Structure formats: structure tokens, C-alpha cells
Amino acid sequence: MGNNQAALHKRDRTGDGLGGSGGVVGGGGTRARAYSNNPHSPFHQSTEDGCPVQVKIAKSDEEGGMYADASFLSDTVEYPVVFKWHATNSVPPKAVYICGSWDNWKRKIPLVKSSHDFSTIVDLVPGKHEYKFLVDGKWVVDDNQPKTDNQLGTENNVIGIDEADFEVFDALDKDLASSQAGEAMKSTNQPASHDTPNDRELEKLRVFTQEIPEKKDFDKAHNPPVLPPHLLQVILNKDTPVQCDPNVLPEPNHVMLNHLYALSIKDGVMVLSATHRYRKKYVTTLLYKPI
Amino acid sequence: MFLLAQVMATANGLRRNKAILSELGDEATTQFIVSKRALPKNGLKDSPNVHFCDVSLPRETGPGPAIEQADSEEAEEKNVIYRTVASIPIEDSEMVYCHLFQLNSCYQAMAKNNKMIVFTDDMNIRKAFYALIYNSARTGLVLDSRTYCLSSVLSATDFIMVLMKLWKFREAITSITGLQLTEEDEKRTDITEMPIRSWKEHLHNDGKLKPFQTIDVEDSLYSAAERLSSSRIHRLPVMDPHCGDCMFIITHRRLLHFIWQHAALLPKPEFLRERVRDLGVGTWSNIKYILHETPLIDALDMLMNEKISGVPVVRDEDGLEVSFASEHNLLITVIFS
Numbered sequence: 182m183g184n185n186q187a188a189l190h191k192r193d194r195t196g197d198g199l200g201g202s203g204g205v206v207g208g209g210g211t212r213a214r215a216y217s218n219n220p221h222s223p224f225h226q227s228t229e230d231g232c233p234v235q236v237k238i239a240k241s242d243e244e245g246g247m248y249a250d251a252s253f254l255s256d257t258v259e260y261p262v263v264f265k266w267h268a269t270n271s272v273p274p275k276a277v278y279i280c281g282s283w284d285n286w287k288r289k290i291p292l293v294k295s296s297h298d299f300s301t302i303v304d305l306v307p308g309k310h311e312y313k314f315l316v317d318g319k320w321v322v323d324d325n326q327p328k329t330d331n332q333l334g335t336e337n338n339v340i341g342i343d344e345a346d347f348e349v350f351d352a353l354d355k356d357l358a359s360s361q362a363g364e365a366m367k368s369t370n371q372p373a374s375h376d377t378p379n380d381r382e383l384e385k386l387r388v389f390t391q392e393i394p395e396k397k398d399f400d401k402a403h404n405p406p407v408l409p410p411h412l413l414q415v416i417l418n419k420d421t422p423v424q425c426d427p428n429v430l431p432e433p434n435h436v437m438l439n440h441l442y443a444l445s446i447k448d449g450v451m452v453l454s455a456t457h458r459y460r461k462k463y464v465t466t467l468l469y470k471p472i
Numbered sequence: 473m474f475l476l477a478q479v480m481a482t483a484n485g486l487r488r489n490k491a492i493l494s495e496l497g498d499e500a501t502t503q504f505i506v507s508k509r510a511l512p513k514n515g516l517k518d519s520p521n522v523h524f525c526d527v528s529l530p531r532e533t534g535p536g537p538a539i540e541q542a543d544s545e546e547a548e549e550k551n552v553i554y555r556t557v558a559s560i561p562i563e564d565s566e567m568v569y570c571h572l573f574q575l576n577s578c579y580q581a582m583a584k585n586n587k588m589i590v591f592t593d594d595m596n597i598r599k600a601f602y603a604l605i606y607n608s609a610r611t612g613l614v615l616d617s618r619t620y621c622l623s624s625v626l627s628a629t630d631f632i633m634v635l636m637k638l639w640k641f642r643e644a645i646t647s648i649t650g651l652q653l654t655e656e657d658e659k660r661t662d663i664t665e666m667p668i669r670s671w672k673e674h675l676h677n678d679g680k681l682k683p684f685q686t687i688d689v690e691d692s693l694y695s696a697a698e699r700l701s702s703s704r705i706h707r708l709p710v711m712d713p714h715c716g717d718c719m720f721i722i723t724h725r726r727l728l729h730f731i732w733q734h735a736a737l738l739p740k741p742e743f744l745r746e747r748v749r750d751l752g753v754g755t756w757s758n759i760k761y762i763l764h765e766t767p768l769i770d771a772l773d774m775l776m777n778e779k780i781s782g783v784p785v786v787r788d789e790d791g792l793e794v795s796f797a798s799e800h801n802l803l804i805t806v807i808f809s
Contacts, residue, residue, distance in 0.1 A: 416585070417587075426583065426725065426726075426729070427587075427607065427608040427609050427610075428583070428586060428587050428588075428609060428720070428721070429583040429584070429585065429586065429587065430585040430586070430587050431585060432584045432585050433585055448599060449599075450595070450599055450603070452603075456585070459582075459712070459717075459719055460579065462579075462582050462583070462584055462585070462586070463584065463585040463586070464585075464586050464588060464717070464719055464720065465585055465586065465587050465588065466588045466590055467587065467588065467589045467590065467607070468590045468591075468592070468615075469589070469590065469591045469592070469595055469599075469600065469603050469612075470591075470592045470594075470595065470617075471592070471594055471595045471596065471599070
């Protein structure tokens with residue numbers, strides 16, 4: 182849920198800026214399920230940071246409006262629907278908006294960019310909706326989604342929202358949260374997911390290949406990971422008192438076991454050492470090998 | 473009638489336990505009580521005095537009172553484990569250390585953490601000796617560099633033999649040719665640059681190579697002591713029969729240390745109070761010694777020829793012993809001078 186939480190923080194911030202009367206839907210550390218009973222969920226675009234942020238404000242005059250359960254509602258229930266735009270070109274578009282028949286094509290809803298994808302969640306009532314993407318000023322449809330003709334002689338994407346779908350997700354939620362969501366996305370392959378896709382779930386949709394990744398993917402990691410500090414206590418480096426048996430070492434810490442220690446190669450001789458447990462005792466072996 | 477038993481197998485969680493005694497002992501003798509599982513495989517004699525029985529032991533290994541009564545089973549059922557123990561009465565207190573060795577496997581004499589130095593046999597001898605000195609160790613194991621199987625042991629004795637060989641060889645050359653060795657000759661005749669494998673082959677050809685002996689970690693300490701004295705060796709590698717790894721090297725020192733660790737629990741044998749001379753321990757006639765003025769090479773020669781590991785150093789004028797030179801002393805002296 183990492184991605185969801187991050188998104189919530191963003192909403193929090195903007196929500197605070199808008200005044201205390203509103204609450205942020207889907208908070209509380211639970212699933213970011215947004216059940217809004219407001220038929221006109223307002224979307225605000227934050228202009229300060231240039232990042233389009235979606236905010237939902239529940240009405241304060243309703244008892245428990247923030248977390249209103251679907252059963253309380255008599256007329257229309259809205260379901261959160263994820264819309265995604267996959268950037269097919271190597272250069273991702275600068276801005277992607279979505280317009281739809283749900284508000285009579287009135288507003289351009291910005292999609293939030295995340296690495297290669299643009300996505301947003303729109304609360305929709307059950308039924309058929311037509312929608313279209315505005316990518317860098319051009320109206321386009323997603324060829325991977327169901328399409329329909331419009332009156333203007335072009336094409337629109339179409340989505341059907343069915344209440345029953347969400348009940349299934351509810352049941353799935355109870356079973357196992359995140360993996361099930363990923364599976365659901367995989368099997369339906371349609372934007373009617375109730376969950377913001379996060380990297381972990383997207384990972385499951387990818388296929389494993391035999392292709393060797395390019396070197397630049399690893400450029401960030403210049404150095405090997407730092408050695409844990411407890412491994413720096415090398416018992417072979419400790420001085421043993423003269424009166425002790427030179428073949429007896431102090432008792433090793435369990436973390437040191439089965440680690441390879443090496444002495445820098447000197448005079449053409451390599452020295453390696455490892456400590457192993459033998460029943461209730463230990464054996465530390467030093468191997469001298471010419472190279 | 474029940475006497476205190478000396479519980480030896482401390483490593484196996486056995487402690488003094490009155491319940492054991494009520495079942496086992498009806499004679500006023502001291503007994504060893506050891507877990508049957510911990511017994512070395514060749515240590516126990518088929519003696520009619522050895523009894524086996526099951527005893528209850530507290531499950532916890534931490535400190536706690538021993539179980540008082542054997543018949544309070546149902547109450548203690550959950551807290552005890554049953555283990556077969558052997559009780560061996562000590563009829564003769566003179567034999568107490570002998571029994572101690574018979575009833576403990578080599579594993580028991582192992583230190584908590586043992587350092588093993590291993591060389592591959594393509595290592596040159598000079599570097600191997602430097603490594604031994606650096607680790608203040610007296611013995612290193614030698615691995616076959618191709619198969620990685622243990623093949624022999626490299627010790628201070630090897631060092632002195634190498635040294636003697638080198639010395640005598642050069643001496644012979646100078647006496648035949650009558651010329652001092654040039655630097656080139658010295659390099660050519662320097663056998664310390666040969667790998668350990670060649671050195672061992674050389675010894676083999678001279679008939680001086682002792683067979684490589686090892687002992688099983690489950691064997692009794694008694695058999696280890698027997699091997700050490702019968703083969704006149706100082707170091708006996710202890711092997712695990714399952715994985716073939718060497719666990720540690722049994723030395724006289726290790727055995728004495730083991731006795732010392734347990735001596736407090738054991739009855740004192742009579743002979744400890746007697747004079748060393750009366751017991752006939754050690755060498756009392758025809759003692760080899762060296763004088764202050766004795767050259768080092770002669771001292772080394774003596775160690776090799778007499779097959780001894782140390783020699784007393786005696787002051788010339790009054791015959792008082794002032795020092796003792798052992799193989800290891802000499803090794804350090806030679807390497808650092």
C-alpha cells in the first residue's frame with residue numbers, strides 16, 4: 182500500500198490548504214476506498230507545485246459523511262475507477278487529461294504521472310460511460326480498451342461500471358489484500374480496478390525474461406553494500422594471551438559463523454578463514470594457499 | 473549407603489542426581505555416570521561392573537533442583553526426559569584418570585573454538601613456517617592441492633629437518649670443493665623454496681616419513697593417548713568420520729588440560745602425592761644435555777638424532793640446569809635471527 186499512502190499524504194496537504202471543513206476520503210490507514218456520496222466530487226488542481234492532485238471533500242453537514250458506508254445511501258453510489266494512460270513512445274507526454282460523459286464532457290481531469298504511466302481515480306456511478314484522453318493537446322483513445330463511435334464521427338473509449346464487480350472486490354479484500362488486487366487487474370485487464378496500482382502490483386503483471394538488463398540500470402549502485410558492523414569483530418585479529426593455548430580462540434558470536442574472512446594477499450600467499458559450528462563447539466580454519 | 477556420584481558428562485546436561493544413585497549404587501564406591509549417548513564408541517570395556525539404566529533428568533538445562541524422588545513420575549512426567557546412563561564404579565582410585573579417558577570421546581577434549589591452520593601442498597616451506605610462527609602455532613595440516621584431502625602434518629620437527637638438511641648439504645659441498653659458496657650456489661641449493669609436497673616426497677624417499685595418522689572424533693581419549701605414546705608422535709588430528717573434516721589436533725597438552733578441568737570433581741589418586749623420581753616418570757639416566765657454548769647446529773642435530781623434542785641447557789662450571797630448549801624455541805630463534 183506504499184503508493185496509496187504516499188498519495189494520501191499529498192491529498193492531506195492540499196486538503197489542509199483548503200480549510201478544515203473537509204475531510205480526506207479514504208484515510209485512516211485502511212484501504213484507500215473512496216465512497217463518496219457527493220454526486221459532484223470536486224477535483225482541484227493544485228497549482229503551487231504543478232502537480233495535479235485530486236481532492237475529494239465530504240460534506241460536513243452529514244453525520245459520518247467522511248466514511249459513509251454504501252448502505253447509508255439511497256440514491257446514487259459512486260465507485261472509484263482507475264484510469265490509466267500508458268505512454269507508448271520512449272518520450273512520455275508532458276500532460277494527460279481525461280474527459281468523460283459522466284459530467285457531460287465538462288472538465289478536464291488531469292492524470293498523475295508515475296514513471297511511465299499516467300493515472301487517476303474518478304468516482305463514477307454504475308452504468309456506461311464514454312471517455313477520451315487529451316494527451317499533450319491531442320484527443321486520443323486507448324486502443325487497448327473497448328471503443329465506441331461517437332456523433333462526431335470519431336471514436337471514444339467506453340467503460341461499464343457494474344456494482345457487482347465491486348462486491349467481488351470486497352470479498353477479495355477480506356481474503357488477501359494486495360495480491361488479490363494484482364490478480365484482479367491481471368484477469369480483468371480493465372481500468373475498473375478499485376485500487377491505485379502500485380509498483381509492487383505492477384511488477385506482478387510483468388513477465389520474466391532471459392534478457393540481460395542494460396548496465397545503466399545499475400549505475401546508481403557504485404559501491405558494494407556496507408558491511409554490517411557486527412562482522413567487523415574479527416576474532417582472529419584479537420590478541421590471545423601468551424599463557425593460552427595458541428590453537429584456542431575466543432568463542433565466536435553466532436553472526437560470524439559461515440563468513441569468509443580474507444587477509445590481503447602478501448608475498449604471493451592468500452589466507453582465507455571461516456568459522457563453522459561443530460555440534461556445540463566451533464572450528465576456525467585458516468587456509469594458506471599460494472597463488 | 474549412597475555416595476555422591478561424579479557426574480562427568482556435563483556437556484550433555486547430566487548433573488548430580490540423587491535419583492540416579494538410589495537406582496544405581498548400592499556400594500560405597502565413587503562412580504562415573506555418563507550418558508550412553510555420549511560414550512565414545514571404543515571406550516567402554518565389557519566389564520560386569522558397568523550398569524545401564526534409564527534415569528529421569530530435568531528437562532531444563534538451566535540451574536534447578538534435581539528431582540528428589542524417582543517415584544513422583546506423574547507429577548514430573550512433563551518436565552523430565554529419560555536417558556540411558558551407564559554407571560562405572562571406580563574400584564581403584566589409581567585408575568581414575570584412565571577411566572576418565574575411556575569414558576570421554578575426543579570431542580569432549582575439544583576447545584570451544586579451535587584454530588586450524590591448513591596449507592595446500594604447493595606452498596613453499598619457508599612461507600609455511602613463517603605462517604606458523606605468525607599464528608604462534610606449532611602444527612599445520614597439509615592439504616593435497618588437487619584433491620583437497622588431508623595428506624600430512626607440518627610441524628616444528630619438519631622445520632628442523634629442513635634446516636639440518638640444508639646445512640649439511642652445503643657443508644658437504646664446501647668441504648669437497650674447498651670453496652665458499654657463491655650467492656648463486658646458495659640460491660640453487662636452497663631447499664626451503666621447495667613446495668611442501670616435494671619435501672614430504674623427499675622424506676618418504678629417505679624413509680623418514682611417518683605415516684599420517686588420524687583419529688575419529690567419537691573415539692575415546694584413551695585410544696588417542698595410546699596412539700600418541702605408541703607412535704611417538706605429538707600431534708594427532710581428530711577427524712569427523714561423516715564429513716571427513718579435521719576438528720582439532722590432540723596434543724599432550726590438550727589431554728593434560730582435560731584432566732586438569734575435571735580433576736576437582738574426581739578423587740585424587742594416590743600416585744599424585746608420590747615423588748616424580750619414585751614413579752619413574754621422565755628420563756633419569758643418560759640424559760642428553762647441551763652447554764651454553766654448544767652451537768645451535770649441534771643442538772638441533774642432537775634433537776634429531778636422539779628423536780627428542782627438547783633438551784636441557786646446562787651451565788658448564790657447576791652442571792646446574794639453567795634453561796630448556798625445545799623444538800619450538802629453536803624454531804623461533806632461527807626464524808627471527
